[in-house]
Amino acid sequence: MLGLWIALAVIVVGGFLWFAIDRTVRAHRQQAYWGKEELAGKTGVARTQLSPTGLVFYDGELWSAEAESGPIAAGKDVVIKRLDGLTLVVASKEGGK
Secondary structure (H helix, E strand, O other), X not given: OHHHXXXXXXXXXXXXXXXXXXXXXXXXXXXXXXXXXXXXXXEEEEXXXXXXXXEEEEOOEEEEEEEOOOOEOOOOEEEEEEEEOOEEEEEEHHHOO
């Protein structure tokens, strides 16, 4: 009878540990959803020509932006590479960078 209680305790504790480890691994694999890390890889729209600076519209906000390489025409989709202070560093979506 004691062996049954031990087996049951091992199963319950093991299940809890499996659940906790699984949730921890999933949390570490998720992309950031706030902070400047969240912006990398997102798509915005150039509101003005970026040559090399201008304005980009992303997530309902206008951001100061700088083109990573070469001018980008107004209305073109851009990919956010990183945030430098309060300025987005972007590349043309067609550029493949």
